[in-house]
Amino acid sequence: MEQIDPCSWCGSVQQVSQRDQLNQVRLEKLGAYPFERLKSLFSGHISKSDLVPIDAGAGEPRLPLPSFVADTLSAHLSGFSKYPSTVGSLELRQTIADWLQQRYGLQYVDAATQVLSANGTREALFAIAHALINPEADKKPCVLMPNPMYQIYLGAALTAGAEPVFLPCTETSGFAPDLDAVPKSVWANTALIYVCSPSNPTGWIADKDYFAHLLALADENDFFIVSDECYSEIYWQNKPVGLLEVAESLGREGFSRCLVMNSLSKRSALPGMRSGLIAGDADLIARFTKLRSYTGPATPLPLQAVAAAAWSDETHVQQNLDVYRNSLKAFFDIYGIEGTTIPPGSFFVWLPVAHDEDFSVAAYEQQAVTILPGSYLAAEGDDGINPGSGYIRAALVDGPDCAAELARRLRAVRV
Ligand SMILES: Cc1ncc(COP(=O)(O)O)c(C=O)c1O
Known part of the structure; x- marks a missing residue:
């Protein structure tokens, strides 16, 4: 029996046989x-x-549950006898596209190519690294993330075979992940960065300049941005800006390099629904769709109907x-x-x-x-x-x- 390296996350150590070691090492790193x-x-x-x-x-x-949940659900119960498509019904995706346009003042979001339904954002935040990272690259690609963070980013980076790079969010940086502290060599090897705004756990919100700086770095160094905006509707004073909105305001075409994720768990207080959105660059959406057609994280149709009602109601x-x-x-x-x-x-x-x-x-x-x-x-x-x-x-x-x-x-x- 051998010991594998202690988990960088919680320090736990496990005994494993040599044969199991290679198989287990990735999962053990998760802690x-x-x-x-x-x-x-x-x-x-x-x-x-x-x-x-x-x-x-x-x-x-x-x-309390929003008042429309029970009626919408009971009106769509027959949907339980059908397999839902993984991408989400076109009706739901159109509702999401409309919400994004209205919420962020976007000119146009194409429901068919720029939007996906997520079975809760957690799975999508995890799976996206597996769609966008090449674990066979000569040099292990870097996945950057805030620190502290929603732990899924770390799990995703590790299991996708990437090198996690932590951007400390401290009182000194105003709890912003400090982009200027990242060495050039790391940017050059970055495949993906997770941003979380508003942030769990610190509550920091990215402003327009922050996203603009990040987009410039992404162009310069050829990487993708996944912006976790699950808390976008929960703010003390100023409504948070979103990545897609900033991308459009800078004249970028088609939200290139950008994906955002958002959730009904927080804005609608419906965590048990397991429903969220993925939106942005159509090429990235197509790559993700391919992976998801195998992993199959579909939301049941009656719940998709409730989700459409939830994205349509701001009251x-x-x-x-x-x-x-x-x-x-x-x-x-x-x-x-x-x-x-x-x-x-x-x-x-x-x-x-x-x-x-x-x-x-x-x-x-x-x-x-x-x-x-x-x-x-x-x-x-x-x-x-x-x-x-x-x-x-x-x-x-x-x-x-x-x-x-x-x-x-x-x-x-x-x-
Ligand atoms: C920052 C952040 N992102 C994503 C999620 C996932 O939310 P859900 O899977 O319920 O959509 C959470 C849940 O706590 C979170 O805190």
Whole structure:
């Protein structure tokens, strides 16, 4: 038996036979998902408090179902007796194209060639690296990603046979992934970059100049941009710009090199629907479609009908936004903003603490609160620093009263 290298993500080591080693090494590099790590962290610790537990660990909106869901679903039940196409019904793709045009002021989005339905954005963010990376390239291609990050980007890069490169998002960079800190040699070998705006977990939002700079770098160095815009409708003050909008404003044709992903999980508080969108460069969409015709991540037709209704209605989105904003306000009214800031986007608060794991355990034990240590959402960089350590992430997904109670309890935590 041999040991393979410890996981760069969580440090775990596994014994494997030599024969299995090659097969397992890629998967082992993935390490444990943050929520698995959290379970291990809490094991043996008892939530002593008799308080009602608050789960602010996962980013799962728990707001009322939009009113049209039940009626639309029941009107389309017969769709369960048909195989759905992986690309999504043309009706859904047209609705998505219309939404993109209206939301970002785009001149034209072609539903047939520039839009796909996703079975939740998670699978699409993962699979896209497999469609765009050549693992047989002479030199391992680089996939760049923010750090901390939504962990799927890292899993995608590793399993696609690419070299993950982490762009630290720290207070010093205003939580932006610092493009200017990337060496020229890395840009030259970059195949793909993931951007997340608004960002999970930091709440940072890319502005027009940031996207424009990135597009220039993409042209110069011949790489693709995947912009994860799942939190686009959740913002404190200014509506976030999107990559496609910036690309068009710069006069680029056909959104070249760009793909965006967005989701009904956050804007419509429908995470159980597993429905999202992929849109952009028709060539990239065609390549992705080819891969997806084999992997087959199709959303059932009745759910596609509900998805079309959800992309067509902004009333419930505005209502949800009001709840998220009121939750942020309720939280910071009690927690205070000294040493931290109200996140510009998303529903997460990213709070500095002395030691993130100890703080999370203490919050669980003393206050029946589940939050994620920031270091679980980031990887150690070449400098040996994990930019997530010293932070915790809490999701404000249960409305303002719960957010206020969460703030009270977090303030009361003693480490
Ligand atoms: C940044 C980010 N991207 C994508 C997703 C995936 O969302 P879904 O698969 O529900 O569309 C999430 C979910 O938490 C997320 O935080």
